[in-house]
Amino acid sequence: MIEDLQKYYGYLFEEALLKEIADVAIAKDIKANDIIIDIGSYITSIPLLLSGAIKILREDKEGDDLVLYYIEKGDTCAMTLSCCMGETKSKIKAVAETDVRLLMIPKQKMSEWLSKYKSWQEFILHSYHNRLQEFIDAVDTIAFLNMDQRLLKYLKDKALVNHNDIITVTHQQIANDLHTSRVVISRLLKALEKRHKIELHRNQIKLLEL
Structure with a gap:
């Protein structure tokens, strides 16, 4: 010890x-x-x-x-x-x-x-x-932040503490942590992917910028 x-x-x-x-x-x-x-x-x-x-x-x-x-x-x-x-x-x-x-x-x-x-x-x-x-x-x-900004900050914080830009998490788990619905999170994640902020995979999210 x-x-x-x-x-x-x-x-x-x-x-x-x-x-x-x-x-x-x-x-x-x-x-x-x-x-x-x-x-x-x-x-x-x-x-x-x-x-x-x-x-x-x-x-x-x-x-x-x-x-x-x-x-x-x-x-x-x-x-x-x-x-x-x-x-x-x-x-x-x-x-x-x-x-x-x-x-x-x-x-x-x-x-x-x-x-x-x-x-x-x-x-x-x-x-x-x-x-x-x-x-x-x-x-x-x-x-002060919109939900999409909160979501991106959440993902960046999670990546930093895990020391990995690939985050293993479900949409429901994110929704629980951010106190919102899974439907909202899924929609916002799709929007972030279209903006080339993230890549979506099955139960995984890759951050393209930290």
Whole structure:
């Protein structure tokens, strides 16, 4: 475990903190599309990603999801941090976008390390800043972009976190993530293909520009 920590977090944390993380962290391997954190659950630990990507979603009263942002290796989720600190139920859902390997850190260590390690304090503040910016971007996307622009941004974001310009996804899955209907998504994808932005294949979409 210490080798993985040094590989992804060695440039951030001092050796003493890396050793403490290795002593208390629980490693987990999560399969793509599995739920990591569900809405309404109490969070007793915070995740540090070693590999893969996680999408963070918000759920409406009807149970439909909306993608807010992604987190990748070398990162954590500000929403889990705030829930841990406030001992409140989760208001978001975290789902593995790809196969994920992560470390779960007991929540009591979070506040202890904030006062003990400056690098941990900076990491947490940086994570809050990044997630806030991504949340603002998500609000701007919903408020100011047309659905075809939202769809293209969604595809580009998905390609970036998967490090692949070929995206394996169904039209229904996209519709669920963007909180719209499959018919609308299919129509817009056809329009994007005609504009030479994408190529459509069976359950796959190839981005022609990133």
